Amino acid sequence: MSSIRSDLLRHTYLFRVLQRVDGEIVDRTLMTLTLSCDHRILYGADAALFLNEINQLIEAPLGMAL
Numbered sequence: 233m234s235s236i237r238s239d240l241l242r243h244t245y246l247f248r249v250l251q252r253v254d255g256e257i258v259d260r261t262l263m264t265l266t267l268s269c270d271h272r273i274l275y276g277a278d279a280a281l282f283l284n285e286i287n288q289l290i291e292a293p294l295g296m297a298l
Contacts, residue, residue, distance in 0.1 A: 246261055246263050247262055248260065248261055263290075267279055267282070267283045
């Protein structure tokens with residue numbers, strides 16, 4: 233069994249919110265991203281770094297091609 237498990241393929245939660253960007257209120261679509269791991273095998277800080285990397289790739293997918 234893997235020490236990291238992600239449910240990205242099973243559930244995707246998208247929702248719309250209003251946010252202030254550069255002084256203007258804009259409509260944004262947000263996605264919830266969750267990661268669970270066994271802390272006996274993997275440090276939580278390492279899991280957070282992994283999740284941050286996934287977040288950056290989702291926000292800038294061109295980075296996956298380079």
